[in-house]
Amino acid sequence: MRTSIATVCLSGGLVEKLHACAAAGFDGVEIMDSDLVAAYESPEEIRALCARLGLRIDLFQPFRDFEGVDELTLLENLRRARAKFEVMQRLGTNMMLLCSNVATATVAEPEVAAEQLGRLADLAAEYGISIAYEALAWGKYVSDYRDAWRIVELADRANLGICLDSFHVLSRGHDPSGIEAIEPDKLFFLQLADAPAFDMDVLSWSRHHRLFPGEGSFDLTGFLSHVLLAGYRGPLSLEVFNDTFRQTDVQRTAAHALRSLRWLSDRTAARNGWEDLQIAVPQPPRAFDFVEIAGEDLAPVEDLLNKLGFSFGGGHRSKPVRLWRAGDAHVILNEQHRAPGTRLAGVGFVVEDAAAAAKRALAIGAPPAFRRTYEGEYPLPAVSAPDGTGVYWNSQSAADSWLVEFQGGESPTAQGNLQGVIDHINLAYPWQEFDEAVLFNTSALALDAAPSADLPGPRGLVRSQVMRTADGAVRLAMNLAPPTAPLQPRHVAVRVSDAIATARQAKGRGLSFLPIPANYYDDLDARFGLDPELIADLRALDLLYDRDESGAFIHFYTPMIGDVFFEIVERVGDYDGYGAANAPVRLAVQRSDGQ
Ligand SMILES: O=C(O)c1ccc(O)c(O)c1
Numbered sequence: 311m312r313t314s315i316a317t318v319c320l321s322g323g324l325v326e327k328l329h330a331c332a333a334a335g336f337d338g339v340e341i342m343d344s345d346l347v348a349a350y351e352s353p354e355e356i357r358a359l360c361a362r363l364g365l366r367i368d369l370f371q372p373f374r375d376f377e378g379v380d381e382l383t384l385l386e387n388l389r390r391a392r393a394k395f396e397v398m399q400r401l402g403t404n405m406m407l408l409c410s411n412v413a414t415a416t417v418a419e420p421e422v423a424a425e426q427l428g429r430l431a432d433l434a435a436e437y438g439i440s441i442a443y444e445a446l447a448w449g450k451y452v453s454d455y456r457d458a459w460r461i462v463e464l465a466d467r468a469n470l471g472i473c474l475d476s477f478h479v480l481s482r483g484h485d486p487s488g489i490e491a492i493e494p495d496k497l498f499f500l501q502l503a504d505a506p507a508f509d510m511d512v513l514s515w516s517r518h519h520r521l522f523p524g525e526g527s528f529d530l531t532g533f534l535s536h537v538l539l540a541g542y543r544g545p546l547s548l549e550v551f552n553d554t555f556r557q558t559d560v561q562r563t564a565a566h567a568l569r570s571l572r573w574l575s576d577r578t579a580a581r582n583g584w585e586d587l588q589i590a591v592p593q594p595p596r597a598f599d600f601v602e603i604a605g606e607d608l609a610p611v612e613d614l615l616n617k618l619g620f621s622f623g624g625g626h627r628s629k630p631v632r633l634w635r636a637g638d639a640h641v642i643l644n645e646q647h648r649a650p651g652t653r654l655a656g657v658g659f660v661v662e663d664a665a666a667a668a669k670r671a672l673a674i675g676a677p678p679a680f681r682r683t684y685e686g687e688y689p690l691p692a693v694s695a696p697d698g699t700g701v702y703w704n705s706q707s708a709a710d711s712w713l714v715e716f717q718g719g720e721s722p723t724a725q726g727n728l729q730g731v732i733d734h735i736n737l738a739y740p741w742q743e744f745d746e747a748v749l750f751n752t753s754a755l756a757l758d759a760a761p762s763a764d765l766p767g768p769r770g771l772v773r774s775q776v777m778r779t780a781d782g783a784v785r786l787a788m789n790l791a792p793p794t795a796p797l798q799p800r801h802v803a804v805r806v807s808d809a810i811a812t813a814r815q816a817k818g819r820g821l822s823f824l825p826i827p828a829n830y831y832d833d834l835d836a837r838f839g840l841d842p843e844l845i846a847d848l849r850a851l852d853l854l855y856d857r858d859e860s861g862a863f864i865h866f867y868t869p870m871i872g873d874v875f876f877e878i879v880e881r882v883g884d885y886d887g888y889g890a891a892n893a894p895v896r897l898a899v900q901r902s903d904g905q
Pocket residue numbers: 371409444446475501516517549
């Protein structure tokens with residue numbers, strides 16, 4: 311399927327945008343008049359640039375508010391149209407987008423709109439131009455694609471057809487199955503956008519909050535299925551008005567945008583069993599394989615893990631890499647990275663088919679990860695997430711694969727050694743990278759988005775979005791940090807069977823946890839009326855607690871080392887959350903701790 315993108319999605323000037331679209335690998339572009347008007351280059355120069363870059367100008371949007379008007383206004387609109395058709399000839403494009411009138415229409419009758427659009431189409435025909443008519447969700451008289459189709463049918467001109475835009479159909483809750491009733495040769499153009507499930511006026515929602523497919527909550531694979539089943543074979547074009555993407559790096563956003571289309575066409579093909587359009591079967595992770603922490607000097611991390619009760623799993627036989635483990639929770643400490651600071655550098659997942667997972671991620675446009683591998687090392691296919699984190703896949707368990715490369719470790723099951731698994735990893739993102747990361751986690755990691763929440767922190771609201779497997783074995787808790795937050799910390803949560811005992815032992819070994827205010831425990835007691843012994847333990851050990859109808863959650867946080875810290879969690883019963891009610895306390899305490 312051919313891919314296209316509206317220049318309004320991107321930041322910068324028109325020439326910059328075109329270069330970025332070509333570099334990302336798009337086949338074509340939609341150009342908005344305002345982008346051309348603000349450019350010094352002539353239409354001929356833009357045409358030549360697009361030709362040189364291998365980009366087709368699939369669509370041009372020169373003006374709006376045409377139909378449903380009085381005769382005098384119509385004559386003026388036709389004059390405007392003629393001038394723009396001349397520009398389109400110079401640009402070398404023959405498809406014009408016309409949105410339904412949102413402002414100047416005074417006549418509601420579809421027959422009048424049809425007659426006027428017919429006159430526009432006849433004028434366009436003199437220039438060899440076709441018109442794609444699009445119902446905007448807030449159009450004055452035409453706001454439903456089915457009404458737009460009725461008008462196009464009434465006008466009955468060969469060069470007048472429909473532009474469908476997923477936002478306008480799905481934001482209004484209109485049934486997309488009616489698309490299949492439109493004649494295929496009248497489906498002139500397709501614009502795609504996702505959006506979060508907001509309850510707000512459609513105009514603001516559309517102009518500021520659209521997202522790339524896979525990042526919001528619209529059923530876009532369902533929508534695209536109807537369009538393709540209707541017989542549409544034109545380009546899939548992204549039209550995403552979003553305040554963030556208009557400010558972010560144009561090259562990076564264009565690459566991000568193309569990934570969303572690749573994901574969408576793959577998932578739509580899978581939904582319909584169109585095998586030749588599918589990339590590879592998604593590989594939802596079965597478990598975390600390991601986390602990798604990188605830094606120049608990781609002795610403080612080793613000290614912390616030791617005090618938590620982790621056991622030393624050995625040194626790598628050929629590189630400055632050491633393993634610490636709490637049962638199946640594997641933490642790899644890598645000192646071969648030169649960059650200063652201590653950070654979470656990689657995450658490994660156990661999947662059914664590691665090669666298929668990597669193939670999908672690469673096809674979707676994730677860059678391959680470059681890492682030093684040595685002879686005899688177990689090969690783990692890998693890519694880089696957009697933020698540079700290494701992602702590794704393993705079809706085997708650690709014990710059956712890379713674990714043997716570590717030598718000189720102690721027995722992980724020896725008396726006193728902590729047993730656990732990685733419960734979740736918490737990742738903070740700067741505001742401009744959040745949606746891109748959601749798309750990566752959906753498309754490359756085959757994780758599903760749980761509903762997002764806003765958590766109050768001392769520097770502002772923290773948007774929190776958990777992405778997980780259905781069974782909860784792998785969970786990534788993503789936070790969009792407020793712009794003024796100094797750090798983008800990440801933490802690894804290890805689940806144990808007895809967090810109170812773990813805390814007591816760790817304190818006994820001299821580990822200090824985040825000190826929790828006494829007020830917190832007074833409030834906890836007021837809310838839950840806890841057993842006096844339990845509240846005394848929680849208080850004495852600086853533990854956090856939550857409870858809901860399915861169970862309870864006991865957890866605590868270690869101090870931060872570089873950009874990394876650990877959390878120990880215990881899930882009681884079927885508790886499935888993350889102690890969200892405690893996050894404001896944690897964020898406030900970390901701040902007053904200078905972290
Ligand atoms: O918000 C708008 O004006 C606008 C313009 C063109 C479109 O294709 C669209 O979907 C919205």
